[in-house]
Amino acid sequence: MLVSHAHMDHLDLPSLRALDVGMAIVPRGVAPVLRRAGIATVIELDVGQTVSIGQVTVTATPARHDGRRPPFGPRAPALGFVVEGSQRVYFAGDTDLFPEMASIGPLDAALVPVAGWAPRLGRGHLTAQRAAEALPLLRPRLAVPIHWGTFCPAGLGWRPWRFLAEPPHTFARYAGALAPEVAVQVLAPGQSLELPLRR
Numbered sequence: 001m002l003v004s005h006a007h008m009d010h011l012d013l014p015s016l017r018a019l020d021v022g023m024a025i026v027p028r029g030v031a032p033v034l035r036r037a038g039i040a041t042v043i044e045l046d047v048g049q050t051v052s053i054g055q056v057t058v059t060a061t062p063a064r065h066d067g068r069r070p071p072f073g074p075r076a077p078a079l080g081f082v083v084e085g086s087q088r089v090y091f092a093g094d095t096d097l098f099p100e101m102a103s104i105g106p107l108d109a110a111l112v113p114v115a116g117w118a119p120r121l122g123r124g125h126l127t128a129q130r131a132a133e134a135l136p137l138l139r140p141r142l143a144v145p146i147h148w149g150t151f152c153p154a155g156l157g158w159r160p161w162r163f164l165a166e167p168p169h170t171f172a173r174y175a176g177a178l179a180p181e182v183a184v185q186v187l188a189p190g191q192s193l194e195l196p197l198r199r
Contacts, residue, residue: 002058004093005065005078006030013037025051025058029076047079056085061104063095065124078124080104087195090138094147096124097134105139109195112138113147115167128167132174135182142183142195145171149189 001019003011003026011030016037023041024034031042043051045060052058058081065078080092087108094113112131126134128145135143145168168186175184185193 001025002081002083002091002093003027003030003034004063004080004091006033006074006076010094023053025081027060027076027079029074033074045079047077056083058083061090062098062100063093064098065094065096082107089195090140092126092134092146094125096126097130097137099137101134101137105137107138107140109142109144110135110138110140111144111146112171114145114171115148128170129174131171132178135175135179140182142185143171143175143179144185144187144193 001021001024003024005011005027011033013033013036016034016039021037021039023043024039025043025045026034028044028046031044034042045051045058047060047062050057050059061080061082063078063080078093078095080090080095082104083089083091088106090104090107090110092110092112094116112134113126114128114131116125131145148167149164172184172186175182187193
């Protein structure tokens with residue numbers, strides 16, 4: 001399991017306890033939080049560090065996001081990850097655009113965040129449009145919009161169905177205009193896909 005940062009919407013201990021997670025790769029400083037969830041094997045990485053697991057390597061990449069865990073958790077960075085075996089896949093976690101994205105590609109697939117837990121996003125996040133703007137930098141063959149449709153705090157007066165459902169489709173429209181060479185696959189929460197073989 002890859003954990004990009006320690007925010008509650010990315011690292012929820014009750015959710016982790018409900019999963020059968022044998023190992024986690026996390027930013028440096030986050031391991032104690034995972035161990036409280038009962039995950040014994042935790043590998044901490046800094047930007048640029050790589051770990052090999054079987055036939056796969058995982059490399060930590062930068063992310064433009066505040067990764068600390070409020071109110072008293074670790075002050076750890078946010079990371080992205082490139083997972084490389086027979087394919088090269090980038091998991092962006094939470095991030096904003098940054099010029100060094102150009103050094104991450106080319107990629108077989110990029111998992112890019114397109115929304116957040118509120119209709120308006122603060123610094124350190126990609127909107128659907130800004131996620132599409134990242135595609136020419138990352139140069140993936142395939143882009144999968146993530147970080148949408150699964151979490152909306154109750155009682156804030158929003159109409160959640162629209163705010164939860166629209167971001168991946170808005171991203172696909174922007175991607176078609178800004179990076180038409182990139183295929184976009186919108187997956188429903190819990191859905192999976194098999195990457196096509198390299199040409």
